[in-house]
Amino acid sequence: MTSMHRGGIAVVGAAETTGIGVRPEMSVLGLHAEAARNALADAGLTTADVDGVATAGPLAMEVSHHLGIEPRWLDGTLVGGCSFMLHVRHAAAAIAAGAADVVLVTHGESGRSRVGVAPWAPNPASASGQFETVYGAQAPYSTFTLPALRFLHERGMTREHLAQVVVAQRSWALNNPRAFRRKPVTVEEVLAGPPIAYPFTRDMCCVVTDGGGALVLTSAERAKDLPSGDRAVYLLGSGEAAEGPLVSQMADPGSFAAFRKAGAEAFRTAGITHADVDHLMAYDAFAHVPLYMLEDLGFVGRGESGDFVAEGNTVKGGSLPMNTNGGGLSYTHTGMYGMFAIQEAVRQLRGEAVEQVQDVDVSFVQGVGMFFAAAGSLVLSRHRG
Amino acid sequence: MPGPAPAPIPETLPFWEGAADKELRIQRCTPCSRHYFYPRPFCPRCGSEEVEWTTVSGDARLVSYIINYRPFPPFDPATPVVVALVELAEGPRMMTNIVGVAPEPENLELDMPLKAEFIEYEDYTLPVFAPAVAR
Numbered sequence: 333m334t335s336m337h338r339g340g341i342a343v344v345g346a347a348e349t350t351g352i353g354v355r356p357e358m359s360v361l362g363l364h365a366e367a368a369r370n371a372l373a374d375a376g377l378t379t380a381d382v383d384g385v386a387t388a389g390p391l392a393m394e395v396s397h398h399l400g401i402e403p404r405w406l407d408g409t410l411v412g413g414c415s416f417m418l419h420v421r422h423a424a425a426a427i428a429a430g431a432a433d434v435v436l437v438t439h440g441e442s443g444r445s446r447v448g449v450a451p452w453a454p455n456p457a458s459a460s461g462q463f464e465t466v467y468g469a470q471a472p473y474s475t476f477t478l479p480a481l482r483f484l485h486e487r488g489m490t491r492e493h494l495a496q497v498v499v500a501q502r503s504w505a506l507n508n509p510r511a512f513r514r515k516p517v518t519v520e521e522v523l524a525g526p527p528i529a530y531p532f533t534r535d536m537c538c539v540v541t542d543g544g545g546a547l548v549l550t551s552a553e554r555a556k557d558l559p560s561g562d563r564a565v566y567l568l569g570s571g572e573a574a575e576g577p578l579v580s581q582m583a584d585p586g587s588f589a590a591f592r593k594a595g596a597e598a599f600r601t602a603g604i605t606h607a608d609v610d611h612l613m614a615y616d617a618f619a620h621v622p623l624y625m626l627e628d629l630g631f632v633g634r635g636e637s638g639d640f641v642a643e644g645n646t647v648k649g650g651s652l653p654m655n656t657n658g659g660g661l662s663y664t665h666t667g668m669y670g671m672f673a674i675q676e677a678v679r680q681l682r683g684e685a686v687e688q689v690q691d692v693d694v695s696f697v698q699g700v701g702m703f704f705a706a707a708g709s710l711v712l713s714r715h716r717g
Numbered sequence: 718m719p720g721p722a723p724a725p726i727p728e729t730l731p732f733w734e735g736a737a738d739k740e741l742r743i744q745r746c747t748p749c750s751r752h753y754f755y756p757r758p759f760c761p762r763c764g765s766e767e768v769e770w771t772t773v774s775g776d777a778r779l780v781s782y783i784i785n786y787r788p789f790p791p792f793d794p795a796t797p798v799v800v801a802l803v804e805l806a807e808g809p810r811m812m813t814n815i816v817g818v819a820p821e822p823e824n825l826e827l828d829m830p831l832k833a834e835f836i837e838y839e840d841y842t843l844p845v846f847a848p849a850v851a852r
Contacts, residue, residue, distance in 0.1 A: 454721070455724075456721060456722060456723055456724035457723075457724035457725075457726050459755050461721075461723060461724065462723040462724065462725065462726075462729055462733075462755075463723075463754075463755050463811065463812060464812045465720065465721050465723075466720050466721060466722070466723050466843060467720065467798070467800050467801075467812050467813055467814050467843075467845075468720055468785045468788050468792060468798035468800045468814065469785075469800050469812060470720070470721070470785075470788065470789050470792075471787070471789065473785075473787070474783060474785040474787075474788070474798075474800055475800075477783045478781055478782070478783055478800060478802055478812070479781050479802065480781070480783075481781045481782060481783070481827065482780055482781035482802070482827065485781075485827050527784075527786045528786060528787060529783040529784060529785050529786060529787070529800075530783060530784035530786070530822060531783070531822075532783070578755070578812075579802075579812075580802055580810060580811055580812035581754075581755070581810065585780060585781055585802060585810075
C-alpha cells in the first residue's frame with residue numbers, strides 16, 4: 333500500500349506562471365490556468381489525466397471547470413499563504429488512500445495589478461473586525477508585525493537582525509531575473525528605508541506582485557513511468573497546525589505554536605533530523621518570520637536566530653542555505669506566497685534553480701498562514717527516502 | 718480620527734456596552750478562576766459555560782507594538798497609529814492603541830504600565846490605553 337509519507341508520493345510537475353512580478357494583462361483565474369498548464373506540461377501530462385484539484389482563493393471547481401477538468405477529489409482548504417503546503421499534504425493522503433490519482437494544486441494572484449480580484453471587505457462583526465481592525469491592524473504590515481518587538485526584546489536582539497535577514501535574502505536575488513528586488517542592499521540602507529510600521533522599514537516587508545504556480549502530484553509508482561519521472565521530487569514528511577485568526581491572542585507572542593507543532597510532525601513523519609536538511613524555505617512575508625521559524629523548528633536555539641543569519645549561515649556557502657529564490661522579501665509575493673516556497677524547493681532538488689545549491693537531497697519548506705494563524709511544513713527529497 | 722467601526726454581536730455586546738459606560742468588561746471562568754478574552758459564552762480553556770462578565774481594573778502592561786505609518790481610511794492616513802499588544806493585570810492580552818504620548822519609540826518602553834481610557838466616537842466607545850505614569 334502507498335504511504336502518504338516516506339517517498340510514496342511524488343511531485344511530478346512544478347511550474348510558475350511564464351511571467352511573474354507585473355502581469356496587468358492577466359486575471360487571477362488566468363494566472364491559475366497559466367501556472368496549471370505549465371505544470372502539467374512539465375509533468376508530461378494533460379488535464380485529462382488530472383482527477384483531483386486543490387486551490388485557495390477561487391473555488392476549486394472554478395479552477396477545475398476553467399481548465400476542463402472533471403475532478404473526483406477537491407480541496408479548497410484556505411488558511412492563508414501556507415494553504416498550498418496543506419494541499420500537498422492532503423493530496424498525498426488522498427493519493428495514498430486511492431481517492432485521487434493525479435492531483436493538480438494551483439495558485440494565482442494579481443496582488444499588484446489587482447486584475448479580476450474580489451473586492452476586499454473585512455467583516456466588522458468577526459473577532460478580528462471587532463478587536464483588531466478597529467485599532468489600525470488593517471493590513472499585513474500592521475498586523476503580522478505586531479509581535480516582532482517582543483520577540484527581539486526577549487532575546488536581546490535588535491532591528492539590525494531584521495535588516496540582516498533582508499540583506500541575506502537579497503544576496504540570493506541579485507542574479508535572478510525573475511526576482512522583483514535585485515539591487516544589493518546594506519543593513520544601514522535597510523534601516524534607513526521608508527518607515528512602514530516601526531520597527532519595519534520597506535525592505536523588511538515583502539514585495540507585492542502578480543504571479544502563480546502549480547504542482548502536479550501522483551504516486552511514486554506512477555511517477556516512474558512519466559517522462560518527468562527522473563526529475564520527480566518525493567514527499568518524505570509533512571505537518572500542519574493552527575493557533576487562531578487573531579495575532580493578539582497568540583499563546584506566546586515570541587514563539588508560534590503552530591510552527592513548533594507542524595514542524596515537529598514533519599520531522600517525525602519524514603524520519604529525519606535537522607542535520608539531514610540541506611536547504612530551507614522559510615516563508616518570509618516579513619523579516620521577523622524566518623527568525624521565528626529558525627527557532628521554532630529547532631534549527632537554532634532560542635535567541636540564536638539573528639546571529640545565525642548575520643553570520644552568513646543562510647547565504648551562499650552557508651551551513652543552511654535559506655530562501656534561495658530571494659524569498660517573499662526579494663523574489664515575489666503575490667499575497668499567498670507558499671506556492672513559491674515549494675516551487676523553489678522543487679527546483680533546488682531537481683538541480684534547476686537559478687542559484688543552485690550543490691547536492692541538495694532534502695529541502696524543508698515551512699509556510700505560515702495569515703498572521704501567525706496557521707502553519708504547514710513539508711519535507712521534500714530527490715530520493716524516495 | 719476613528720478607524721473602522723466594530724459591529725458587536727450578541728456574544729460580545731456586554732464588552733461594547735461596558736466600553737460605553739467607560740468600563741472594561743471581560744469574562745471570567747468560574748471553574749478555572751481565570752479571565753479570558755475575546756468574549757464567547759464558554760471558557761476556551763475548559764469548555765465550561767459557568768462564566769461571568771466582570772469589570773476589570775484597566776491596569777495593563779505593554780507587551781509589543783508597531784507604529785503604523787500607513788493607516789488606511791477611515792483613519793487619517795497622515796497620522797501614525799500605535800497598534801499595541803497589552804496584557805491586562807487579570808491575565809488576558811488584547812490589541813489596542815496607545816494614546817497620550819507622541820507615537821515615537823522612545824515613548825513606548827516594553828513592559829511599561831498602562832491604564833485603560835475610553836474614546837467616545839459618534840456610534841461607539843473604544844477602549845484604549847495610556848501610560849499609567851505620565852511621560
